[in-house]
Amino acid sequence: MDFAFDARTEELRAKLLAFMDEYVYPAEAVAHEQRERLDSPWETVPVVEELKAEARRQGLWNLFLPDSEYGAGLTNLQYAPLAEIMGRSPQLAPTVTNCAAPDTGNMEVLTQFGDEQQRKQWLEPLLAGEIRSAFAMTEPDVASSDATNITTLIERDGDEYVITGRKWYISGAMHPDCKIFIVMGKTDPGGEDIRRQQSMVLVPRDTPGVTIKRAMQVFGYEDHYHGGHAEVIFDQVRVPVSNLVGEEGGGFAIAQARLGPGRIHHCMRLIGMAERAIELMCRRAVSRTAFGKALAQQGVVHNWIADARVTVEQLRLLVLKTAWLMDTVGNRGAHTEIQSIKIATPRAVVDILDRAIQLHGAGGVSQDFPLAELYAGARTLMIADGPDEVHQRSLARRELKQYL
Template sequence: MDFAFDARTEELRAKLLAFMDEYVYPAEAVAEEQRAALSSPWDTPAVVEELKAEARRQGLWNLFLPDAEYGAGLTNLQYAPLAEVTGRSPHLAPTALNCAAPDTGNMEVLAQFGDEWQKKQWLQPLLAGEIRSAFAMTEPEVASSDATNVTTRIERASDGSDEYVITGHKWYISGAMNPDCKIFIVMGKTDPDGPDIRRQQSMVLVPRDTPGVTVRRAMRVFGYEDHSHGGHAEVVFDHARVPASHLIGDEGSGFAIAQARLGPGRIHHCMRLIGMAERAIELMCRRAVSRTAFGKALAQQGVVHNWIADARVTVEQLRLLVLKTAWLMDTVGNKGAHTEIQAIKIATPRAVVGILDRAIQLHGAGGFSQDLPLAELYAGARTLMIADGPDEVHQRSLARRELKKYL
């Protein structure tokens, strides 16, 4: 394993770091000011579109897609340090580079499983950053940690038309509040009584303006509505009808497609989480050398030393594990890296939450105020202990795989 950055990664990383300093960090406050003046809090501030135009001009666009036909053609190992940099401003930078969830996962699904019409109709506008999208899987009435539990129905129309009828209730559907969100990828059951519980589900493309689709409300996350990501909506599908051509892949392939989508999504989240931790460490250090308490600088307090040292050690450990996982995904595929993908999904959010918690503590009241990014970063990191599968589900699967060696 060689984790040294190659020439292309070095070039893109240097360009991205300069882009962050010159454009993204200064835009954070501007975006908040502009959003406050918008007629709807879900509209996109003008500065975000300016960032997107500049990123595209600089070639910092669609970096996450390994297929050169659609994206930058980077490996996971090449993309990892770039995603980490964007994690330092997770509510602006990924969107600016067209590398924000859930669009990234949806583009991967369409690129890998969509037919030519679906790619032309939805993938191309997503690649161009002209529209946004949402992925509708989680449901409030069932334990969605088990994806086989989904109760949403995707049924063939009974009137003889070549259509599917979608009926169900979803929530925490990221991006759905954004008016630029034009398409949902919806997971539901086409064969609820089938003998194989992992072949009961299918995925279908449902335009947001389809009759019978109601975006009911925005769900808050630790009190935040997460405007920058287009919110997390509660959505009702009440006999919404779409042509049969909107089915992705075959009937019964929904569970497999979901697993293929979530593997890269999990490592992307972990990459960005490391960037969040790096920003927290930077803020901790700046605070420590600039504040005095009980007669000496915070930087001279032993407990502060421990927090900063532990944070640095933790980040270095996490980064190595994420890079190893990226390398395995590139060399032996996602299935071959399954253990490591689960390991980083367990370890990274949990550890970064701890680092952010110490950073908040060091900043006192300011740490949980709107004047610093720490509280919002904390909310995002803590959410990722549940999103894309709760920690306990990954722990269960990982432990069973370890125990299998001894049975």
Template sequence: MDFAFDARTEELRAKLLAFMDAYVYPAEAVAEEQRAELASPWDTPAVVEELKAEARRQGLWNLFLPDSEYGAGLTNLQYAPLAEITGRSPQLAPTALNCAAPDTGNMEVLTQFGDDTQKKQWLEPLLAGEIRSAFAMTEPEVASSDATNITTLIERDGDDYVITGRKWYISGAMNPDCKIFIVMGKTDPDGADIRRQQSMVLVPRDTPGVTVKRAMRVFGYEDHYHGGHAEVVFDRARVPVSNLIGEEGGGFAIAQARLGPGRIHHCMRLIGMAERAIELMCRRAVAREAFGKPLAQQGVVHNWIADARVAVEQLRLLVLKTAWMMDTVGNRGAHTEIQAIKIATPRTVVDIIDRAIQLYGAGGVSQDFPLAELYAGARTLMIADGPDEVHQRSLARRELKKYL
């Protein structure tokens, strides 16, 4: 394993660091000011579109997609340090580069499983950043951590599918630019194989019977730049059978293919979030005094900063190893490592951000600093893409299997 950056990664990394300094960090305050003036809180601030145009001009666009026909053609190992940098400003940077979830996962699904018509109609405008999308899987009435519990029905009626169900925390759905949902439901609810009951279909937002009911908050945040997290009702929404992605019964397998890269992308960005928290912690420590000396001279602060640095270096190595394995032996071969980073990264980053909040006192939980929002995002990732406990259960069973 050689984790030295190759020439292309070094070039993109230098470009991206300069882009963050010159455009993204200054835009954070501007975006907040502009958002206060918008007719709808879900509209996109003008500065975000300016960031997207500049990123595209500089060639910092669709970096996440390894398929060179559609994206930058980077390996996971090449993309990892770039995603980490965007994690330092998670509300703006991923969107600016067209590398924000859930669009990234949806583009991967369409690239791998979509037919030519679906790619033309939906993938191309997503790649161009002209529209946004949502992935409708989680449901409020069942434990969605077990995807076989999904109750939304996708029933065949002649040349159409009729979709009936209720979803929530559907990321991106509040954004008016969200034009398409990828919906997971059951086409064969009584099938003998519980992992072949589900399918995925494309449902345009303006389909009769689709209602975006309300925004779901995350620790009080509405996550505006991300497009919010919505409750969506499908009341006999009808779409053509040609909107099926892949084959009937293939939904569970497609979901697994989608979630593997999504998990590592989240972990890459989480490391960037931790780095920003450490930077903020250090700046605060040298600028503030308590009990007659700078916080930077308090022993407990030394411990927090040292422990944070050690933890981030450990996580980065594990994430890079996972990226390298995904590149060399595939997602299935890296299953244990993907689960390991999904367990370790969010909980560790939550702890680092929590220490930074403590150092900032009241300011740490306020809107004047990014720490509270970083905490909300990191804590959510202990649930999203499979809660920690599901990954622990699966990983432990794989370990125990060696001894049975």
């Protein structure tokens, strides 16, 4: 395995690092100030649109999409260091480069499974950053860690599907530019194969019967940049049968195809979050004095910083190995590694962020530093895209299988 960056990756890294220094980091405070003056917290702040235009001008756009017809055509191994850089400012950088979830996963679904009309109507404006989207799978009334539990019904009625169900934590749904939902529900609830009961359909947000009931908070944060998270009601919602994504019964497989890249993208960005935390820890340690000496001279601070550096280097190697395997043997061949990084990365980064918060004292939990918001995002990823325990269960079964 050779993890040296190739020429194209080095070129994009240099451009992205410069873009972050010149535009993104200075815009973080500006974005917060502008948001306080908006009529609605869900509106896009002006600086985000300015950064999107600059990112497009510099060619730092749709870097996540490996399909060269629609995106940058990068491999997972090429994209990994770029996602890490964007993870240092996870609220702004992925959004302004059009590399933010849930749009990334939805664009991948439409690229792989959408038909020509669906790609023209929805994929093209998503690629252009003209609209946003949401992915509606999680439900409040069932354990959604087991996707076969979902109860939303997608029933055929002539040339239409009728959708009835309740979803929550639907990321992106609060954004005023969110125009399309990819909804997962059951078209064959009594089917013998529980993994063939589900399908996915495209539901325009303005379809009668679609109700955005409320915004869901995450540790008190509303995640405005990503369009928030909403509880959504689908009450006898009718869409044409042509809105089916792929085939009936293919929803579970499509979800797995969507979540594979999503999990590794999250882990890449988490490493960037950890790097930002280490930087903030070091700056704080050399600038503050307690009990007669700088925090940087305190032994416990040395331990926190050293342990964080070791952890990040370990995680990065595992994530790069996973990216390389996904490129060479596919997602199925990298299944063990994908689950390993999904378990290890959020857990470790949460611990690093916790130490960084502790080092900052009251400032660490305030809005004056990004640490509290980074912590909320990292802690959520121990649940999102499958909770740790589900991945541990699957990984352990695979390990035990060879001994049974």
